[in-house]
Amino acid sequence: MRGQILSFDDVSGAGLISGDDGIRYTFVREAVSPPAAVTAGLRVDFVPVAGEATNVMLLAAAPAPGAPSATPGVPTDSYDFARAMFSFDGRLRRSHFWISWAVLFVGGFVLNFVPFLNLLGIVLLWPHLAIGVKRLHDMGKTGWLIAIPYVVMIVGGVYAVIQVGLSAWMNAEAIEAEDPTVILSTFGPALGILSLTWLVGIAFWLWIGLADGQRGDNRFGPNPKGE
Structure with missing residues (x-):
């Protein structure tokens, strides 16, 4: 299976890999080959065994610089509309929060002027809560x-x-x-x-x-x- 290194601690020699299946796997330095500097963002091939990555083979750096996205397969800088608006999991950066808020503001403003549809504005409560909870998560606070x-x-x-x-x-x-x-x-x-x-x-x-x-x-x- 392939994935991407989320984090690695040089002191403890342990790290975390985000598999392409969406599951996170722990790994240790001894499982990496060939011996090389292990950094976040590297693509790897590995064998998953009971939640642990074994026979980890370093491939290449991820296309985008920096650490991988909170959502496997989605670049860090991309705006995932569905995840931002409807999911309560993970974190949301400030720029994506304001993009979502602007979309919801315009949507609510339009609904207020459409007969019989203005009552549907209540459905916008869910995405409002979703972006707020994930923004709090990004700050390290409870949703x-x-x-x-x-x-x-x-x-x-x-x-x-x-x-x-x-x-x-x-x-x-x-x-x-x-x-x-x-x-x-x-x-x-x-x-x-x-x-x-x-x-x-x-x-x-x-x-x-x-x-x-x-x-x-x-x-x-x-x-x-x-x-």
């Missing part, structure tokens, strides 16, 4: 942090509705009389709360969209930049 803006929005929305309801019930007569002062005091705080939740959401997405990813491999996969 569950993606819940922060949504939890803040839900809690803020519920609080705003309760606040408006109680204020309207206590000032029903003044509201019916269209007293501007009472109307402002009734709906003003709720609008402020909702605005704050939106600001939290914007700040969160800017954070994951602008923060640099971890160098090298992390527990979520190899660096999508190939560093």
Whole structure:
């Protein structure tokens, strides 16, 4: 079987190979032939045995410089639309995150102006979550942090509705009389709360969209930049 070296530690003499079958295999220096410098990115031929690569033969460097892609067979610098939008596994570099976000923004904007299709905008939630989770993975953080803006929005929305309801019930007569002062005091705080939740959401997405990813491999996969 053929594959590509993901990483190799000169100190321990152990490394990791991404097989062309999509499975990762461990290997040791003693299994490599001919004896030569082992570096990430080299193509190899090997014999898989119970998750370990044996009889590893060095072939040549990968066509693209740097480490291999997080997805076997896909160059590091290429943008995989399906994986970026629908998969929660692995990592996503910043440039690919913003490409995905722009596509989703335009798609949501168009759906809002198409009769009966604007309700389908809910399906865009999945790719939004997918790109957010993988961006968090690239930063070395758990994907569950993606819940922060949504939890803040839900809690803020519920609080705003309760606040408006109680204020309207206590000032029903003044509201019916269209007293501007009472109307402002009734709906003003709720609008402020909702605005704050939106600001939290914007700040969160800017954070994951602008923060640099971890160098090298992390527990979520190899660096999508190939560093």
